[in-house]
Amino acid sequence: MLNLLKLYLLFTVIINVHSYSLLDDEIRDNFKAQQMLKEMALTQKDPTKVLNEKYENQLRSESNVNFQNSYRLPNNTIPLHYNIRLSTEIHRADFTFAGIVRIDIRVLEASNTITLHAGQMLIQRIFLLNPDGSQIPSSVDYVYESNTEFLIIHLGDELATGQELTVEITYLGILGLFMDRGFFRSYYFDEERNEMFWLAATQFQPIFARRAFPCYDEIRYRTTIDLSIYHHRSYIATSNMPIAMDIIAGDYMTTIFRTTPVIPTFLLSFVVSNFGFVGNGNAVLPMHVFARPDAIAQGQAQNGLELGERMLREMENLFNIPFSFPKSDQIAMPEFSSDGANNWGLLSYREPILLQLTNDSFDQHIREIRIAHEYSHIFFANLVSPISWSYLWLNEGFATLYENVLNDIVFPEKRQWEQFLIDYLDYAMMVDIFELVPPLNEYVEAPQDVINKFDFNTYFKGAIVLRMFLETLTESTWTKGVSNYLNDMQFDSASPEDLYVGLQRAFDEDFPNDSLDVAAMMRPWFEIRGYPILIVSHSDQGVLLTQEGFLTFHRELFNIPINYATASNPNFDDTTADLWMTTRNVELSRENASKTWNQDDWVIFNLRDTGYYITGYDETMWRMITDALLIDHEVIPFLNRGTLFADLNRVISNGYNLSPVPMLDLMRYLSMEQNPHVWIRAEPGFFTMEIFKRGTIIHSMFLNFFQNVMAPVYRQTEITDRKAIDVINYWSCLSGVERCLEDSLNTLIDVMTVGATDFEFTFRCNGFMSANVTVWMHFYNEVLLQNEVERINDMFDLLCSQDRQLLGFLLNQIIDITSNLRFPERQVLLERFAGEHEVSYNMTIDFILTNYEEMNALGFNLVSIIRQLSIFTNTQEQAERIFDLVRFLPEDSVFDVEYFRGYMQRNFEFQERNFDRLLSWFENFQGR
Ligand SMILES: [Zn+2]
Incomplete structure (x- = not known):
């Protein structure tokens, strides 16, 4: 009762x-x-x-x-x-x-239902x-539709327009x-x-x-x-x-x-709940963090409280709009379906996000980002919300943008505005080429569609596209325009058009002599899927610019804010648009352009990576750029040096019809590169270059060349960034820099004999590259003692060895039913084995040829192992061996075989286009 x-x-x-x-x-x-x-x-x-x-x-x-067919409420009340x-x-x-x-409701249309x-x-x-x-005194009846989750109330008498009840x-x-x-x-x-x-x-x-x-x-x-x-x-x-x-x-x-x-x-x-809390003791704007009483007692909520106060203050200052609730609390949930939720006045987080449970610097970084994100929502989502979930980027794109802006203000030494490119831009560009990825503005109505809208595209691409306009319109005009939008629409629902109106007003005020239709420039980025590649071709008069959808096929054009720097105008700081490219082709004349240059000067587009597009230079342009980098790489600021690698890799790895030769030219100057950002953004390109050469005679030439690049860098830079050092160490060892291999092996031996090391970087894979049987076996046995769920990554490290005897031992363990490997582990290990390096690739093929009967009997998934092999197949000879294996597959694998053929075909085309030129490049390099 x-x-x-x-x-x-x-x-x-x-x-x-x-x-x-x-x-x-x-x-x-x-x-x-x-x-x-x-x-x-x-x-x-x-x-x-x-x-x-x-x-x-x-x-x-x-x-x-x-x-009902529609998931939208009828709007009659x-x-x-x-x-x-x-x-x-x-x-x-x-x-x-x-x-x-x-x-309390109001009737907008005479009706006898309320939904x-x-x-x-x-x-x-x-x-x-x-x-x-x-x-x-009307009769009231109701019906429930589980599909739409509508509760429809039927009334005996009609309600009149304007009636309130x-x-x-x-x-x-x-x-x-x-x-x-x-x-x-x-x-x-x-x-x-x-x-x-x-x-x-x-x-x-x-x-x-x-x-x-x-x-x-x-x-x-x-x-x-x-x-x-x-x-x-x-x-x-x-x-x-x-x-x-x-x-x-x-x-x-x-x-x-x-x-x-x-x-x-x-x-x-x-x-x-019976939670406890800690507060800021401020009567004007009380702020609290609620959490488990034991977490409060241990002081784990203090950091979240302080971060919340700082982020909120900066957000208010930025737009000069005061927080509109009488208090601002945060709460740490033991279990929560998302990292955070922007409930106005009571932000909710998953516990490890808000509470300081560890002293780990990465966890701290996540906390700073997430708290800034939720406090960004106090304006974007809370004060002004989109009129429909179809425009979710008005919430999440903005909150993702401003989590970076706020962190850059509060912790300038952490350089989050630059980290943005690594954390968001490269990822967005990698995924936003797939057919399935919709444009940012996409009408959603059904519940699952609304939920699916909370994806990387809305968050990452949303933020990146907004950042492009922030940089193009200048930060002060942008902030003024966004502030207009927030003030105009506060406590209301908005559409993208309302944002454009606010920005236009700010632009017209700040640039009275310019005319720019802000809405027309912005709309395509939200309405067209994917992003463009800007092809830059050298001509006698200057350059010819052509835009096309990168790996996406549509007729629509983007309106691209084009900015550039040249050898004689090397200003990379002004990221406003020199011109808006609204047509498919534009000719930029050296003499009439706003920034002039000489016939043999480099020209670089997309300053500081502010545009959401790829630049595809022709080889003449690349030569001028790489020559300049070799003379003095700092004439091009590091953000753009990173972009040169990232863009070139996107083009090469996706089989775009541009030569990989400029990548080799570009890599030459890396011996002098001291910026961690560049190393991190360049690494995916190293993998592309290495993988496309496996199995061919130029593979060893590539490693030899890369060793020359890495030897002067290894342990001789002032870089302290862990991730960048890991990149440098891995590629130094892989390309065969002796000192690197020795150091990494010695570190392994230290760990083996003393049980610890003061070497703070990743060393296991590098160490195994030259480990002998004793060392390798020690760690193999050690791995087997580990928790079965966690040990797979350590097992992958063991594959870095290219010693046929050790790898042969591992293969025997994989097929030996009495070994200590778990079955799912054997499958995963063998898939990784297939693609690890050239030695393991060849050994996998031999292994299947010898053991296919047993493998089938044991239930190995041969299809996925052969798929892996086909991805790394670059030559016709290798392909013949792959087709030798295909006969062991079940008859219903025809579609899989077609896929294998597709992967190999892509690689053959790459070889056909590029092999001769790469070969002569390496021969030339060796002759130097
Ligand atoms: Zn959010």
């Missing part, structure tokens, strides 16, 4: 509502349903499914189901205000909750009330599982008290508020919200707003929160 009591108490504390009896017969009848819910919650069944079925059946019986009253007994592991919601969202709940009754509180719904719900979204349960174990505690929390983004209360669960609707929660006195309730009052009744209490400003439903949040 406790739930009835809670509901009763809940009602008695809401003073400003009309009085009516709660303990009526209908509620009593539903007591049965409530018991059923409890039983369900305690069983292993997936409550979502069971509940939906139950819910649907219950409602189905009451009315005919009228299936709109919400004005919610008053939500909830009741939970999570403290005693009761996973049900009771709720009453009153929604709302609802999910995972049992509706107990629905009333309609007049603004004066009197009940509307209140819909009151009483319901019972169930708390979702730990990682669910909606209103869910979670727990933690308190080590000090040696006890487990339950808590109830929410994650409504993007479309899960409907699981906590029936509502208009679309991002376009903003309303004020009143919330009160009835809970046990040993627990506290927290929400977006400060507490207005607590009303205590025996062992229970009702926490009533202050009314929110207008917000979309997905931003509402509340947690009922």
Whole structure:
């Protein structure tokens, strides 16, 4: 009966509502349903499914189901205000909750239906009330569509246009599982008290508020919200707003929160827990971090609190817009379905993100980035939200951009604005070439489509494209324009056009003599998928620029902000556009261009990698660039040096019809490269160059050349960045720099004999390159002692050896059923073996030829091993050996074989186009 009591108490504390009896017969009848819910919650069944079925059946019986094709609410009525009253007994592991919601609505179109969202709940009754509180005497019937999650209320009498009324719904719900979204349960174990505690929390983004209360669960609707929660006195309730009052009744209490400003439903949040908290003690803007009491006691919440304060302050300063909530709390959830959630006034995080559980610098970096990200959302998503999830980049693209901006302001020494290119740009460009990746503006309506919109494209590409316009319009004009947008649209929903309007106004003010249609320049980047390659060809008069979609085939053109520097105008700091390329071809004349250059001068486009496009220079242009780098590489700033490698690799690795010879020319100056950023961005190109030469006579020529490049760099740079040093060490050892191989082996021996090393970089793979049997076997046996889940990466390191005897031993272990390798491990190891290097590639083929019967009997997946081999097959001779293996495959592998053929064909074409030129390049190099 406790739930009835809670509901009763809940009602008695809401003073400003009309009085009516709660303990009526209908509620009593539903007591049965409530018991059923409890039983369900305690069983292993997936409550979502069971509940939906139950819910649907219950409602189905009451009315005919009228299936709707659209997932959008009909907009014949709109919400004005919610008053939500909830009741939970999570403290005693009761996973049900009771709720009453009153929604004040306005009728926009005369109608006798009201459509709302609802999910995972049992509706107990629905009333309609007049603004004066009197009940509307219309018959009320309802139907639930589980497909659209619509609760459609049918009325006996038509509602008039303009009419305002209140819909009151009483319901019972169930708390979702730990990682669910909606209103869910979670727990933690308190080590000090040696006890487990339950808590109830929410994650409504993007479309899960409907699981906590029936509502208009679309991002376009903003309303004020009143919330009160009835809970046990040993627990506290927290929400977006400060507490207005607590009303205590025996062992229970009702926490009533202050009314929110207008917000979309997905931003509402509340947690009922026995958490502790730490605060900033500031009366003007109180900030707290809530977490497990033991975490608070150990000081793990302090760092998150301080970071939150700094990020919030910088965000306010940046746009000169004050934070609009009376408090700003953060909460660490023991389990959470995302890293963070931008609930206004109560940001939620997964525990290891917000709490300082370790002293690891990488964890610290993640915390700084994520907290900046969530605080960026206070303007992008909270103050202004997109009118539809179709424009999610207005939230996530901006928040991802500003997590970098804020970190660059707060921790300038960490140079996050440059790290941005490694963390986001290279990744976005790698993925944004696939057919399946949609443009940023993509209409979404179905729930799964809305959820899928939270992908790398929205976050990474969104941020990168916005960064392009920040750099092009200048940071001050951009910030002014974004501030216009935020001020114009505050507490409202916006479309991309509203952003363009704000930016245009700022541009016109700051550049009265220029005319630029900002919207026209920006639109294609959000509406066309992929990105362009700018082909730059040398001509007597200057250069010819041509744009085409990079590996994407469409007729649309991007409007590309073109900026460039030349040998006589080497200014890389001004990233504004020298011209906007709005056509397919543009001729840039040396004498008439805004920046002039001489016939033999280098010209570099896309300064500081501010444009979301690849530059494909012709070989004449490349020669001028690489010659200049060899004389004085610092004439081209490091950001653009990194871009030269990254762009060239994108072109070569994707089989684009440009020669790899410039990559070799470019690599020559690396002996002098002292910038970690460049090394990190150059490395993918090293792999491309190495892999495409395997199996051919130029492979050893390449390694020999690379050894010449690396020998002067190895252990002779001032670089301290770990990742860059790892790149340098790996390629020094792989190319055969003696000292590198010796050092790495000695480090391995240290570890073997003393059990430790003070060498702080990655050394295992490098050490195994020259390890003898004793050393290699020692580590092999050591690996076998490790946890079976974690040891696979250490096993991969063992493959760095090119010793046929050791590798032969490993292959024997793989096929020997009495060895200590687990079966799945054998398969994964052999796949890796196939592609590791030339020696292991050849040994894999021999191994299959000898052992295919046994391999089939043991259930090895030969298809995936041969696929791996085909990816690394560069010559016709090698291909013949691969086709020797194909006959061992089952007959239904024809499609797989076609794929193998495709991989090999791509490699042959590369060889055909480039082999002779590469060969003569190496011969020339050796002659030098
Ligand atoms: Zn976000």
